[in-house]
Amino acid sequence: MPGYEVIGEEEKKEVLEVLSRKVLFRYGFDDQRQGVFKVKSFEKQFADYCGVKHALAVSSGTAALRVALAALGISPGDEVITQGFTFVATWETILDAGAIPVFAEIDDTLCLDPDDLAGRITPRTKAILPVHMCGSMARIEEIVSVAMKNHIPVIEDTAQSCGGQWKGKALGAFGKMGTFSFDSVKTLTTGEGGMVITNDEDLYTRASEYHDHGHDHNPSVPRGLEKRHFIGVNYRMMELQGALGLAQLKKLDTLILPRQRENKARIREALSRIDQISFRDLPDPAGDTATFLTFFLPTRDKAGAFHKALTQEGAGAIYWYENTWHYYEQWEHLLEGKSLTTTCHPFRDEGGGPRCLYGRDALPKTADLVSRTLSFAVNVYMDDQIPKIVKAIEKAGTVIRH
Numbered sequence: 001m002p003g004y005e006v007i008g009e010e011e012k013k014e015v016l017e018v019l020s021r022k023v024l025f026r027y028g029f030d031d032q033r034q035g036v037f038k039v040k041s042f043e044k045q046f047a048d049y050c051g052v053k054h055a056l057a058v059s060s061g062t063a064a065l066r067v068a069l070a071a072l073g074i075s076p077g078d079e080v081i082t083q084g085f086t087f088v089a090t091w092e093t094i095l096d097a098g099a100i101p102v103f104a105e106i107d108d109t110l111c112l113d114p115d116d117l118a119g120r121i122t123p124r125t126k127a128i129l130p131v132h133m134c135g136s137m138a139r140i141e142e143i144v145s146v147a148m149k150n151h152i153p154v155i156e157d158t159a160q161s162c163g164g165q166w167k168g169k170a171l172g173a174f175g176k177m178g179t180f181s182f183d184s185v186k187t188l189t190t191g192e193g194g195m196v197i198t199n200d201e202d203l204y205t206r207a208s209e210y211h212d213h214g215h216d217h218n219p220s221v222p223r224g225l226e227k228r229h230f231i232g233v234n235y236r237m238m239e240l241q242g243a244l245g246l247a248q249l250k251k252l253d254t255l256i257l258p259r260q261r262e263n264k265a266r267i268r269e270a271l272s273r274i275d276q277i278s279f280r281d282l283p284d285p286a287g288d289t290a291t292f293l294t295f296f297l298p299t300r301d302k303a304g305a306f307h308k309a310l311t312q313e314g315a316g317a318i319y320w321y322e323n324t325w326h327y328y329e330q331w332e333h334l335l336e337g338k339s340l341t342t343t344c345h346p347f348r349d350e351g352g353g354p355r356c357l358y359g360r361d362a363l364p365k366t367a368d369l370v371s372r373t374l375s376f377a378v379n380v381y382m383d384d385q386i387p388k389i390v391k392a393i394e395k396a397g398t399v400i401r402h
């Protein structure tokens with residue numbers, strides 16, 4: 001997830017242009033900024049890149065999810081279906097909106113299983129939140145089709161798959177809203193930052209007002225005299241981040257993704273020589289961002305042994321099953337219903353009774369898949385590492401032979 005690897009003169013130039021004008025705020029300061037609107041330009045270019053009408057830059061990928069849920073009017077008690085293999089932010093923000101995350105299984109894409117989705121829909125389901133995990137895509141058309149049949153909006157968490165496509169259309173552009181993260185380890189980085197995209201003008205307006213304390217953004221009055229249609233908070237992006245985003249976006253298709261795809265192919269070749277290994281299902285391989293190379297072992301024991309051997313050879317992969325941030329069974333604070341509120345909201349009601357509580361064994365299919373899954377993180381510059389990784393793969397292959 002290597003946007004930081006390609007930071008160079010282009011980023012410096014963009015950032016210095018902001019500093020030379022001394023305007024860090026995205027709104028106002030019209031005289032001082034001399035026509036430089038970095039966040040606004042980044043939004044425009046990002047919307048064009050994704051082929052959508054509107055993009056709203058925000059302070060993080062978490063903020064993007066929170067703003068999208070708010071724009072859709074997600075309310076206390078509503079249910080939002082998501083997957084049990086994702087970064088914690090996906091369900092944190094659902095809980096933060098007062099809503100209840102309902103976890104569905106993943107399939108061989110490692111994303112929300114459309115076949116499992118339908119059975120989880122209830123009259124209280126108000127959004128479906130699939131996550132394009134690990135650089136690639138969900139079976140997004142099928143998910144959207146189930147959602148549309150039930151008149152439920154889809155929010156695509158595209159934090160890990162910026163630049164990915166399904167049959168030529170940008171991931172994030174299939175649902176009502178798409179969200180992105182530009183945090184310090186993502187494929188495109190602004191240090192911290194995120195984006196919400198949509199083709200729906202009303203949703204865009206609500207998101208934009210909500211993320212800026214409810215400011216109605218009336219162009220005919222100064223900012224200090226603007227009014228509000230509803231309450232909001234502050235999830236704004238600032239100009240330095242917008243500047244970084246502009247420079248990084250230019251490198252996405254010209255440098256970052258092509259280099260990742262090359263490096264991924266080289267490592268994949270070594271793995272494909274081990275007959276017990278199978279690869280994650282990519283619904284459209286051409287649209288893969290190649291930020292990760294993800295593969296399955298036939299059993300959990302073999303995954304553990306392969307992982308251990310790689311680590312001993314100094315070329316460790318990611319074993320998501322043990323990772324405490326991305327996998328359901330490892331989210332002890334969710335499973336134990338821990339929060340800072342005196343009533344243990346949102347997990348318990350005011351009388352202490354259960355409001356939403358989660359069982360460790362609720363997702364057997366996800367558990368089986370994740371226990372057999374390993375990923376290599378793919379970087380832009382890996383020429384020195386790849387021979388070592390290939391050697392480690394060959395060695396690890398001998399360990400699982402029997």
Ligand SMILES: *Cc1c(COP(=O)(O)O)cnc(C)c1O
Nearest residue numbers: 060061062087089159160181183
């Ligand atoms: C990184 C990430 C987020 C959150 O983004 P931040 O910018 O770190 O807040 C949300 N969802 C997924 C799947 C992520 O990987």
